[in-house]
Amino acid sequence: MFHYSFSPSPCLLLCLCCSVRASFAHITQEILNVALAHTGQPSLDPWDNPHLDATWNILFNTASSLLQRWPNNMWSNGHSIVTATIPVGTAMYHGMWESNTTVPEKLEWLAFDFEYSYLYCEPICRMAKLLATRDLKVLYFDGMSAAKVRPLETGHQDAQDLIAWGRIRRDKVLAEPERIERLCAWGKKFGLDGFVRMQFAFEFMYCDLDGLYVVEVLDLLPHGNPTLKNHTALPPDGWKGTLTSGYQAFYQAFTAGGWHNYFPGESHVQLDYSGFLSFYDPALESLVDARRGKPRLQHRLLGISDEDIAAKMTELESIVLRHEVGSGADWHQMFRIIIERYADRLDTLNHTLLSSSYSNATMLSSAVRLQLLTMLLPHLTIIDHPSRSESPNNLTWLLPVVDRCSRTSIPEAHLTPQEGLLKNAVSHVLREICRRLALMWADAFDVEEADESRTNTVVSSWRAHTTELMKWLNWSAWVKCRPGCRTDETCYISTWPFPFPEDSFENITPRCVVLR
Structure with a gap:
């Protein structure tokens, strides 16, 4: 029997690998360009910086921060509205300051935390506890949307204004009774039970008591005026000792709000991300023009055109009337996984690059190289390195790494248009993280062989990349004492x-x- 064996030479294997790599890099670039072409932004070279008007980082930041007090304190001028549910059995509280008062049947505010409702118990405290007897259908406004604050340029209530009045009403900042009446009149057409907002804690604006059961109404010990530190409440007959001061009542309400500072946030409310509507949608060209060049806290809905208002209100109505469930993707967890993977590592990378504990740039670069390798390790295969014949400026060998690093497990089927917006936000954020890491790895790959002069240059470049990436991502996880x-x-x-x-x-x- 005739046997024929073929043993390819190392040279031939290298050529084959280079050929496959070049083909894959070309395909990867085409995939990136096609993906970007469907997101409202022009096609980019894989190594380009994000478009200056792009809001994908803000959309990611917003969606990953919903119902969490800390980031919504930071970015108090909310731009998003999300469908949500308050589950059956959820307990809520309503504090009243008049004796013999009963819980109003319509148009009132409830707190998820007793301490928040207790603020309204002065000089008499009559506290009602209520339970949801069914799942309550609500809308959630992000940001500090319940804050009645001046100056009026804050924009906390802009999204509510568009529903209640069809335009931004600076003169209605303090018009809360009229606001809830108009919001509930609009929501009644769609079967909404109310609205969820945040001050320093979260509250539920209910439209009527349908779906709520009053468990008990108790006459509790009052507290003093929360705006006067030394103002004390009048004790009941037979009471001995001091009562809680108004200042202490506020501190406990603020502390209770802090229970929801971070993930998972206010867990009494369950969000439906398939109904995520945001005014950072790049399709709203009037707002792109209005916010250009402004820091995020100056972003308002004041510049929105009548056409864009109509488009978003039509979209919102379609969302609240929708019966389909969307893709079923766990967006809440998806955002969290990305932040957990990169937030601490990028913070550590930045700390290392700014550290003065390394005696020279060579030692520092070795430490940074290891951190970059750790972050990219899940995406680096044995052929992902430059060939000896390639120019140092040729980065095509890194394109497959960026592609693998940027992939998501988001299902393609049954995405609502709003989920499509979230998917694009995730894809763009991952692309930018992976792009920056790859650019740094391109210099880190052989930095251990570099002289001191080149090492200093590389370290300076890494500092710039890390600073720019973290500034662009702007995650609240990095804002801490x-x-x-x-x-x-x-x-x-x-x-x-x-x-x-x-x-x-x-x-x-x-x-x-x-x-x-």
């Missing part, structure tokens, strides 16, 4: 209702304070 606060202190962002007088509205630098 450094160093951490003492046990008797609270990490606090200057915000309503107690901003620091010396701070501008746009100063979101946290600091350790004693609020007791």
Whole structure:
């Protein structure tokens, strides 16, 4: 029998690998361009910076921060509306300051935390506890959408204004009774039970008591006026000792709100991400023009055109009337996985690059190289390195790495248009993270063989890449008190209702304070 064996030479194998790599790189670039062509942005070279008008990073930031107090304190001028459910059995509270008062049947506010409702128990405290007897259909406004604040340029209530009045009403900042009446009149057409908003804690604006059961109404001990630190409540007959002061009542309400600072946030409310509507949608050209060149806290809906208002209100109506369930993707967890994977590692990378504990750039570059390798390791195969004949400026060998690093497990089928917006946000954020890491890895690959001069240049480049990436992502996980606060202190962002007088509205630098 005739046997024929073929043993390819190492040279031939290298050529085959290079050929496959070049073909794959070409395909990868085409895939990236096709994907970008469907997102409202022009096709980009795989190594280009994000478009200056792009809002995918803000959309990702917004969607990953819903119902969490800390990021919504930071970005208080909310731009999104999300369909949600308050599950059957959820307990809520309503504080009243008049004796013999019953819970109003229509148009009132409930708190998910007792401490928040207790603020309204002065000088008499009559507290009602209610339970949801069925799943309640609600809309959630992100940002600090329940804050009644001045200056009027804050934009906390812009999205509500468009539903209630069809335009932004600066003169209606304090018109809460009229606001809830108009919102509920609109929501009645779609079977909505109410609306969820946030001050320093979360509240439910209910339209009527249908679906709510009053468990009990108790006459509790009152507290003093929360705006007067030394104002004390009048004790009931037979009481001995002091009562809770108004200042202490506020501190406990603020503390209770802090239970929802971070993921998973206010867990009494279940979001339906398939109904995520955002005014950061790149299709709203009037707002792209209105916000261009402005920092995020100056973004308002004031510049929105009548055409874009009509388009978003039509979209919102289609969302609340929709019976389909969407893709079923766990968006809440998907955002969290990305942040968990990269937030601490990017923070550590930035800290290392700014550290003075390394005696020279060579030692620093070795430490950074290991961190970059760790982040890219799940996406690096044995052929993902430049060939000896390639120019150092040729980065095609890294395109497959960026492609694998940027992939998501988001299902393609049954995505609602709103989920499509979220998918694009995830894809763009992953692309930018992976693009920056790949560009840094291109220099890190052989940096251990570099001389001191080149190493210094590379380290400077890495610092710029890391700073720009973290600034673009702008994750709230990086906004914290450094160093951490003492046990008797609270990490606090200057915000309503107690901003620091010396701070501008746009100063979101946290600091350790004693609020007791």
